[in-house]
Amino acid sequence: MQKLILPLAIACLAFSCSPKKEAAIFPVVIATWDSGKPVCEASWEVLSQTDGRALDAVEKGANSIENTINCCVGLGGNPDRDGHVTLDASIMDEQMNCGSVAFLERIKNPISVARAVMEKTPHVMLVGEGAQQFAVENGFTLESGELSEGAKKSYEKWLEKSEYKPVINIEQSQGAGQHVDVPKKLENGDYNHDTMGLLALDNGQNLSGACTTSGMGFKMRGRVGDSPIIGSGLFVDNEVGAAVATGQGEEVIRVAGTHLVVEFMRQGNSPEDACRLACERIINVNPEKAKTFQVAFIALNKAGEYGGYAIQPNFSYAIKKGEQDTEVIKAKSHYSKEDLK
Numbered sequence: 262m263q264k265l266i267l268p269l270a271i272a273c274l275a276f277s278c279s280p281k282k283e284a285a286i287f288p289v290v291i292a293t294w295d296s297g298k299p300v301c302e303a304s305w306e307v308l309s310q311t312d313g314r315a316l317d318a319v320e321k322g323a324n325s326i327e328n329t330i331n332c333c334v335g336l337g338g339n340p341d342r343d344g345h346v347t348l349d350a351s352i353m354d355e356q357m358n359c360g361s362v363a364f365l366e367r368i369k370n371p372i373s374v375a376r377a378v379m380e381k382t383p384h385v386m387l388v389g390e391g392a393q394q395f396a397v398e399n400g401f402t403l404e405s406g407e408l409s410e411g412a413k414k415s416y417e418k419w420l421e422k423s424e425y426k427p428v429i430n431i432e433q434s435q436g437a438g439q440h441v442d443v444p445k446k447l448e449n450g451d452y453n454h455d456t457m458g459l460l461a462l463d464n465g466q467n468l469s470g471a472c473t474t475s476g477m478g479f480k481m482r483g484r485v486g487d488s489p490i491i492g493s494g495l496f497v498d499n500e501v502g503a504a505v506a507t508g509q510g511e512e513v514i515r516v517a518g519t520h521l522v523v524e525f526m527r528q529g530n531s532p533e534d535a536c537r538l539a540c541e542r543i544i545n546v547n548p549e550k551a552k553t554f555q556v557a558f559i560a561l562n563k564a565g566e567y568g569g570y571a572i573q574p575n576f577s578y579a580i581k582k583g584e585q586d587t588e589v590i591k592a593k594s595h596y597s598k599e600d601l602k
């Protein structure tokens with residue numbers, strides 16, 4: 262046996278037959294959902310510069326969707342059950358610096374407030390009134406708090422259907438601790454949580470990530486999801502890779518989802534496999550319940566390899582690299598449409 266090993270080793274050295282590693286590809290940016298396409302393009306304006314930093318790129322991408330009116334990110338998003346839009350966001354760079362805000366009201370760009378928390382305070386997370394006060398002190402405008410047209414309509418519709426009553430009446434009539442259910446799906450059939458998560462690898466081969474959301478529409482007042490929680494909604498480890506989550510935040514928090522994805526990559530799994538393994542971890546908590554909600558992860562490793570995976574079908578993500586056009590990829594999922602019939 263030993264006789265064979267030596268010549269093989271010499272041959273390997275001569276013809277470099279060590280396991281082949283693809284050359285790293287960067288810069289690259291990926292973002293959740295079809296709506297990630299313009300977000301990747303906004304990030305690319307930074308990443309395409311020779312010295313464009315991944316952190317600036319993800320902030321710019323997140324800002325671009327926060328500045329539009331849509332159901333699930335920014336001040337145009339669906340409100341909580343009391344009619345207020347409350348925003349969650351987090352950001353993380355290549356040095357494990359991280360910042361986040363939760364339950365933030367009337368501020369247009371929560372991701373930039375999260376970055377200010379990271380860069381200007383000794384803390385990682387600010388919430389509610391304190392986060393708003395910090396934002397205003399740092400030059401962010403306090404907006405009116407009025408709902409967007411779309412959110413107003415959805416909220417009125419939700420009030421009808423859910424037979425909503427003021428919280429105090431619910432507590433009196435149904436007993437403390439009971440609450441109106443948050444709908445799992447929106448009126449149009451989409452899952453109620455299209456968080457924007459994005460990850461970038463820049464020309465210096467450094468990773469950063471951002472995650473921004475108005476959270477579940479019609480949630481209980483004060484509810485915070487996974488998006489502002491480092492290790493749940495977002496995690497970046499510049500030695501290995503980065504991951505971001507979208508979907509029902511409670512299920513992601515339970516398993517510290519994005520930290521798990523990064524650890525799976527550290528063990529040698531591809532980004533897609535790491536996302537799949539984290540989804541399976543969630544499913545294993547309660548397989549029956551897992552048929553009723555959506556969770557999806559996307560991940561990007563240090564070599565610029567990327568992937569995504571979801572529990573339910575119909576999750577997509579966008580990717581931009583090199584001079585190629587931004588592509589939208591339909592992710593694989595644990596359940597198929599047929600499984601759920």
Ligand code: GLY
Nearest residue numbers: 476477486508510
């Ligand atoms: N993943 C967003 C949320 O649950 O709020």
